[in-house]
Amino acid sequence: MDFLPDIGLATLGFQFSVGLSRAMILFIVTAGLSLILGVLKVPNVAHGSFYMIGAFMAFTVATFFGGAIGFWLALILAPLGVALVSLIVERGLLCRLYDREHLMLLLFTFALMLIFGDLVKLTWGTEYKSVAAPGIFSGSLPVFGLPFPRYNLFLLIIGALVGVGLWFLVNKTKMGKISRAAVVDREMVSAVGINVSRVLATVFVIGGWLAGLGGALIAPTVSVALGMDHTILIEAFLIVTIGGLGNMWGALLGSLIFGVTHCFGVLLWPQFAIVFPYAAVVVVLIIRPTGLLRPTAW
Amino acid sequence: MWLQIAIFIVLLILPFIVPTFYVYVLALIFITALLAMSLNLVLGYGGMFQFHHGVFYGMGAYTAALMLTKTSLPAWIGFVAGPIVAAVLGLVMGWLCVRLTRIYYGMLQLSLGSLVWAIVFRWYDFTGGDDGIHGIPMPSILSSLNSSYYFALIISVICLIVLYLIVKSPFGSTLQAIRDNSGRCAAVGVNVKRHQLIALVIATFFAGVAGILFVVLEHSVFPDLLFWTLSLEVLIMCLLGGWFTFMGPALGAAMVVLLRTFIGIYTEYWTLILGAMLILLIFFLPEGVMGYLLNRLKPPVTEVGQRGSK
Numbered sequence: 001m002d003f004l005p006d007i008g009l010a011t012l013g014f015q016f017s018v019g020l021s022r023a024m025i026l027f028i029v030t031a032g033l034s035l036i037l038g039v040l041k042v043p044n045v046a047h048g049s050f051y052m053i054g055a056f057m058a059f060t061v062a063t064f065f066g067g068a069i070g071f072w073l074a075l076i077l078a079p080l081g082v083a084l085v086s087l088i089v090e091r092g093l094l095c096r097l098y099d100r101e102h103l104m105l106l107l108f109t110f111a112l113m114l115i116f117g118d119l120v121k122l123t124w125g126t127e128y129k130s131v132a133a134p135g136i137f138s139g140s141l142p143v144f145g146l147p148f149p150r151y152n153l154f155l156l157i158i159g160a161l162v163g164v165g166l167w168f169l170v171n172k173t174k175m176g177k178i179s180r181a182a183v184v185d186r187e188m189v190s191a192v193g194i195n196v197s198r199v200l201a202t203v204f205v206i207g208g209w210l211a212g213l214g215g216a217l218i219a220p221t222v223s224v225a226l227g228m229d230h231t232i233l234i235e236a237f238l239i240v241t242i243g244g245l246g247n248m249w250g251a252l253l254g255s256l257i258f259g260v261t262h263c264f265g266v267l268l269w270p271q272f273a274i275v276f277p278y279a280a281v282v283v284v285l286i287i288r289p290t291g292l293l294r295p296t297a298w
Numbered sequence: 299m300w301l302q303i304a305i306f307i308v309l310l311i312l313p314f315i316v317p318t319f320y321v322y323v324l325a326l327i328f329i330t331a332l333l334a335m336s337l338n339l340v341l342g343y344g345g346m347f348q349f350h351h352g353v354f355y356g357m358g359a360y361t362a363a364l365m366l367t368k369t370s371l372p373a374w375i376g377f378v379a380g381p382i383v384a385a386v387l388g389l390v391m392g393w394l395c396v397r398l399t400r401i402y403y404g405m406l407q408l409s410l411g412s413l414v415w416a417i418v419f420r421w422y423d424f425t426g427g428d429d430g431i432h433g434i435p436m437p438s439i440l441s442s443l444n445s446s447y448y449f450a451l452i453i454s455v456i457c458l459i460v461l462y463l464i465v466k467s468p469f470g471s472t473l474q475a476i477r478d479n480s481g482r483c484a485a486v487g488v489n490v491k492r493h494q495l496i497a498l499v500i501a502t503f504f505a506g507v508a509g510i511l512f513v514v515l516e517h518s519v520f521p522d523l524l525f526w527t528l529s530l531e532v533l534i535m536c537l538l539g540g541w542f543t544f545m546g547p548a549l550g551a552a553m554v555v556l557l558r559t560f561i562g563i564y565t566e567y568w569t570l571i572l573g574a575m576l577i578l579l580i581f582f583l584p585e586g587v588m589g590y591l592l593n594r595l596k597p598p599v600t601e602v603g604q605r606g607s608k
Contacts, residue, residue: 045530093577096581097580100580102401103537104537104580107534107537107576107580108576108577108580110530110534110573110576111572111573111574111576111577111580112573112577113573114569114570114572114573114576115569115570115573115574115577117569117570118567118569118570118573119570121566121567122567122570230525230526230527233526234408234412234526237405237408238405238408238409238412241402241405241409245401271420271422272416272417272420272421274416274419274420275413275416275417275420278409278412278413278416279413281409281412281413282406282409282410282413285402285405285406285409286394286406289397289398289402289405289406290402
């Protein structure tokens with residue numbers, strides 16, 4: 001039993017950076033889920049599949065072009081690929097189901113998860129894939145005297161950019177305004193002559209793009225493998241719930257809680273590291289069942 | 299009633315006429331059907347968003363597995379302990395969850411269940427971790443496939459009869475009333491939360507029974523039994539078969555198990571086929587398969603006007 005091993009300051013710093021960067025990827029993925037849940041009221045079980053497809057697409061693009069350029073192209077193309085997939089799903093099937101009950105939408109996205117899982121297996125096979133980050137990301141930079149891996153710094157920057165971009169989108173653009181109105185009263189929005197259906201499609205595609213981006217970003221740090229969709233999905237749903245359903249800042253807060261408790265777990269009790277975030281989620285939901293921040297109407 | 303007895307007699311003699319593989323599949327159907335029916339007690343009849351029912355199934359299975367492998371107690375104690383532990387877990391988790399309604403009930407249950415999964419998944423020394431436990435010894439009367447088939451059949455039928463009686467009892471009627479209008483029930487003096495908690499404990503008990511039946515059939519347990527995907531699958535079985543009828547979930551369970559087995563023979567991509575069929579069902583049979591069949595089979599209703607003119 002590996003309880004409380006010797007923790008040096010360097011290990012602490014390193015783990016904390018890992019926790020924060022993991023939280024950033026969780027935030028990007030969860031923000032997408034939160035958008036879809038809040039605006040479209042769809043419990044998107046296929047969100048994990050979008051993430052996984054993003055990771056696998058990033059692998060293909062990165063290996064095809066090779067080298068550092070391959071990685072950067074993957075970061076651009078993989079999320080776009082996932083966005084395209086989500087567009088096809090939304091326009092082809094999902095838009096016809098908006099008036100059904102939530103359990104039907106859950107069933108639908110569950111069926112999508114099954115289908116995508118096998119499609120990924122068909123396309124890429126069952127072996128683990130790996131993506132290499134470009135050379136400039138190897139090694140660490142000293143931050144407050146502690147070594148901070150460069151790639152994790154990069155993830156922090158990307159996470160911040162995504163956060164700012166989403167805030168801008170939701171609060172400062174016309175589309176964001178319509179989405180917020182659609183959350184409150186979708187019928188009324190179309191009654192005043194706005195093409196709600198187009199807005200819903202855009203939001204779903206953005207959500208898919210975010211999941212794909214998360215997958216592409218995590219690809220260099222983990223083995224890209226089948227089953228990624230299952231692990232990320234439960235984490236994303238729990239994070240969305242502790243943050244407040246549909247609340248973007250809640251997604252950030254929840255992701256930070258999840259990521260940081262996980263890194264504490266790795267430091268304190270490595271064998272049961274994943275138990276820490278799940279326990280934290282349980283504590284939060286017992287104290288505040290609707291989430292820490294205000295959820296959108298559900 | 300006679301139809302059910304006839305079916306039961308057919309099921310009794312089946313192992314003597316069909317190949318062993320079908321006997322295995324049928325036993326698996328009994329177990330999965332029991333699990334789905336136990337879920338439906340709280341889902342369909344109780345209206346509760348039971349998102350992680352699989353935890354209780356898995357806990358029942360793991361309890362039996364651990365008792366059979368780690369202790370030298372007789373096997374039947376393990377079989378009885380399984381459902382009891384599942385029900386106790388149901389009581390504890392339920393006590394935390396029934397305070398909440400609708401999706402928040404489900405999400406808290408999902409988080410508690412995921413916590414249980416995470417602990418079992420990582421506790422390699424005790425639970426076998428991600429490998430699970432294999433080669434669980436069975437008492438000699440239960441060790442053959444045919445005997446586990448009969449064990450599963452008889453126990454499932456008994457449990458189904460008990461579930462039916464519960465659903466038809468005043469308790470069951472109150473539960474459905476709570477599902478339809480809990481505010482009104484509270485107004486007439488029903489203790490809504492206590493009722494829901496009792497229903498949950500019953501449902502989790504039967505899920506635990508399904509769990510020990512799984513151990514008898516497969517002689518092993520895996521942490522997958524506790525993972526959210528299985529819970530969602532059982533939920534889907536209830537929706538597929540029709541959650542508003544008694545046998546609907548059993549039908550849904552049979553469909554999923556049969557699809558998985560027989561499509562799995564031809565292609566390893568059976569999940570894709572299952573997903574595609576689910577989507578077809580959503581678009582063309584929104585009432586679930588049972589609902590569709592009931593609509594087709596029930597006699598046409600004559601209009602009041604027509605009756606009056608005759």
